[in-house]
Amino acid sequence: MPRYQTILLAVLVLASVGMGAALWHMRERAHQQMLQGQDAAPTQAPAVAADAQATLVVAYDDDNSLREQAHSLPLPAEDGARARAILDKLLEIYAEPDAAHPVAGGTGAVKQVFLLPDPGSGSESGSQLAVVNLAGTFVASHPSGLETETLTVLSICRTIHANLPRVAEVRFLVDGEPRPSLAGHADLTRTYLVSDAIQTTNDVQN
Amino acid sequence: MATFYLFRTLRHNPKPYRSLAWQLALLCAAFPLAAQTPSSTPPAPSAPVLPVPSVARFVVVLDAAHGGDDTGGKLNDNQDEKAVDLAFAVRLRSLLAARGIQVITIREEDRTLSPADRAGIANRANAQACISLHAAESGYGVHIFTSSLPPSQSSARFTAWKTAQSASVTRSLTLAGVLNSALTQAGINVTLSRTTLPGIDSMTCPAVAIELAPERDSSHKIVSEPDSADYQSRIAQTIAAALLQWKTTEGKTEASQP
Numbered sequence: 149m150p151r152y153q154t155i156l157l158a159v160l161v162l163a164s165v166g167m168g169a170a171l172w173h174m175r176e177r178a179h180q181q182m183l184q185g186q187d188a189a190p191t192q193a194p195a196v197a198a199d200a201q202a203t204l205v206v207a208y209d210d211d212n213s214l215r216e217q218a219h220s221l222p223l224p225a226e227d228g229a230r231a232r233a234i235l236d237k238l239l240e241i242y243a244e245p246d247a248a249h250p251v252a253g254g255t256g257a258v259k260q261v262f263l264l265p266d267p268g269s270g271s272e273s274g275s276q277l278a279v280v281n282l283a284g285t286f287v288a289s290h291p292s293g294l295e296t297e298t299l300t301v302l303s304i305c306r307t308i309h310a311n312l313p314r315v316a317e318v319r320f321l322v323d324g325e326p327r328p329s330l331a332g333h334a335d336l337t338r339t340y341l342v343s344d345a346i347q348t349t350n351d352v353q354n
Numbered sequence: 355m356a357t358f359y360l361f362r363t364l365r366h367n368p369k370p371y372r373s374l375a376w377q378l379a380l381l382c383a384a385f386p387l388a389a390q391t392p393s394s395t396p397p398a399p400s401a402p403v404l405p406v407p408s409v410a411r412f413v414v415v416l417d418a419a420h421g422g423d424d425t426g427g428k429l430n431d432n433q434d435e436k437a438v439d440l441a442f443a444v445r446l447r448s449l450l451a452a453r454g455i456q457v458i459t460i461r462e463e464d465r466t467l468s469p470a471d472r473a474g475i476a477n478r479a480n481a482q483a484c485i486s487l488h489a490a491e492s493g494y495g496v497h498i499f500t501s502s503l504p505p506s507q508s509s510a511r512f513t514a515w516k517t518a519q520s521a522s523v524t525r526s527l528t529l530a531g532v533l534n535s536a537l538t539q540a541g542i543n544v545t546l547s548r549t550t551l552p553g554i555d556s557m558t559c560p561a562v563a564i565e566l567a568p569e570r571d572s573s574h575k576i577v578s579e580p581d582s583a584d585y586q587s588r589i590a591q592t593i594a595a596a597l598l599q600w601k602t603t604e605g606k607t608e609a610s611q612p
Contacts, residue, residue, distance in 0.1 A: 209493050210574070212545035250492070292427020292435065293490030294565045295497040298549040332426050332435075333488070335550045344502055 198222065202234045205306035206241060207249035207299035214303055216310065231261040231278060231308055231315075238307050239286070242300075249299055253286035259323070261308070266316055275316040277339070278308050284323040290331040297334035309342040316342055412601045413456045413481040415559065418443035419488045422466025429491050430579050436464065438489040438581045442566060445586050446487070449594040455601065473518070473556035482604045483529055483597060484561040486554060489580040493567035495543030496589060498533055500526045500562055501555050502548040518556050525560035529600055533562065536596035542569070542589065564593070 200223045205214050221237055223230050235258040241247060243254030259281040266275040290300065305318045320336040321327070327336050418439040420426035426435025440461065447457045458479045460472050476484045490497075505523040513521060530546060537544045554561045569578040569585060578585035 212493070212497070212547055291490070291492045293492050293497075293567070294488055294499055294549060294551075294563060295490065295545065295547065295567070296492040298499070298547060332420065332424070333549075333551070335552055338550060340550075344504075 202237065203307070203310040204234065204238045204241065205303050205310055206238065207303040209249050209296065209299070212295060212299065214299065214306060227312055228261045228263050231263070231280075231312055232258050234307060234311050235261065235280065235304060238303065249296065249303075251286075251291065251296070251300060252289040253283070257283050257286035259283050263312070263315070274314055276312070276314045277317045277319065278312070278315045279319045279321060280304060280308075281321045281324055287322050287327070287330060292331040292333065294333045297330040297332075301330065301334045301336075301340065305340050305342055318342065411456070412604065413458060413479055413483075414450055414597060415458045415460060415476045415479050415481040415484040416443045416447055416450075417460040417472050417476065417484065417486040417553065419486055419563075421461050421464055424466060426488070427490055429489060429581060433581055435489050438566070439487050440464070441581070441583075442489065442586050442590065443487050445583075446485075446590040446593060449590050450597060453594055453598055455594075455597060469551070469553035470515075470556065472553040473515075476557045476559055476561070477518070479559075481559045483600060484554075484557050484559040485593075486551070486561070486563040488563060488565040490565050490567050491580070493545070493565070494570050494574075495545070495567055496537055497545050497547060497565040497567060498530050498537075498562055499547050499549045499551070499554075499565065500530050502550050503555055513558075515556050516552070518558050519554060519561060522558055522560050526562055528603070529560045530562050532600050532603065533564070533593060533596045536592050536599065537589070540588070540592045542592065 199220045202219050202221055202223060204217045204219055206217050207214055219237060221233065223233055236255060239251065239257040240254045242249050242251040243257075261281070262279040264277045264279065266277045290297065301320075308315050308318060318340045320330075320340075322336070329336055418436070420434075420436035420439060422436075424436065426439065429435060429438055440463075443459060443461070447459055450457045458475070458481065460475050461467055472486075501519040501523055503517055503520040503523055506517075506520040519526070534544050534546055549563070551563055554563055566580040566586070566589060568576040568580060571577050580586070
């Protein structure tokens with residue numbers, strides 16, 4: 149094969165590989181933009197909803213305590229969306245600069261809350277299992293540590309129960325998938341019994 | 355006596371060899387029996403035998419959390435938690451060994467261990483205290499955690515792996531109380547809590563997780579970081595003293611048991 153043909157072939161091959169790489173890069177960028185667009189979708193409770201009283205069980209790192217706070221916020225009527233709006237407010241408080249339990253993330257940290265009949269109890273009891281789907285970005289930015297992770301999990305469990313008393317158990321997902329721990333410590337594979345969470349808090353505060 | 359019987363047989367029997375084999379076999383069989391037969395001489399009077407007090411075996415298991423692929427959290431200067439946990443464990447091990455306490459360390463180098471591996475090592479050690487060591491950049495002072503499992507009084511031979519700690523939760527809470535008292539008396543800010551940790555929940559020994567958080571002043575400003583050698587030494591010395599006290603407590607408990 150003449151030398152000019154070899155060079156031409158090599159140039160064509162290189163151009164093909166380069167165009168393939170450019171196409172792959174553009175595809176990934178478009179995918180990321182689409183995901184960011186989804187993240188930027190409104191996650192707040194609709195402002196047209198009437199304000200209602202919600203009880204937030206807020207964590208405090210300095211004395212390792214959980215304290216109830218009453219807040220008035222617009223809440224949807226549907227229980228799952230209501231739980232999500234309340235948890236969003238709770239995690240917004242943690243994202244504030246001078247928070248007593250600082251956790252970055254805030255708005256959009258809770259993707260969904262699903263309420264299911266509690267499989268562990270009889271249908272007549274009416275108790276529910278809440279499945280909280282956390283955003284991966286929130287979990288990735290959560291500080292690592294036994295105390296801080298335990299307080300976050302307990303405050304979520306107790307806040308749901310304070311506003312939806314039929315919820316007896318809570319499970320966690322991250323971006324729709326099971327995950328071993330929140331940030332290396334708090335176990336997210338287990339089902340949290342709300343009664344245990346309350347008992348644990350009482351043990352700590354007594 | 356047996357020899358006399360053999361000679362008598364030889365003298366009265368003209369063809370003794372057939373029965374001689376039987377005689378020898380009987381003699382061999384009778385010898386061990388004779389060795390076990392109590393002597394006819396009365397035993398000399400001796401002093402009443404007192405039960406010998408067994409030397410109490412006191413073992414502490416130290417578990418430097420994380421390791422290998424599991425780096426744990428990030429501390430100041432982007433330092434991995436696993437390295438701080440290991441340094442703290444080594445420091446505490448030396449202090450305990452100097453006080454004559456037998457120490458088993460679950461991790462002495464940077465390697466990955468599952469919670470089940472850790473619990474397995476701790477359970478085989480049959481220890482009187484199992485301590486999982488952590489460090490964090492959030493919070494204040496020292497955080498002591500025990501399992502959130504409810505205590506069980508079951509005396510079953512086998513227990514469920516994931517809830518094995520429930521039989522020891524009461525002792526774990528007592529151990530946490532001893533550590534809390536010692537650290538508080540040393541002027542260290544302590545918080546007690548309960549949590550779910552897969553490794554701790556599968557341990558059958560009295561188990562606590564100790565998390566070393568920054569030491570802060572009254573205006574919440576950090577005075578000592580968890581990776582400070584001086585701070586770690588101070589905490590480790592207090593924990594070592596508390597474990598000596600726990601050794602006494604455990605010894606009394608064992609002595610009171612029938």
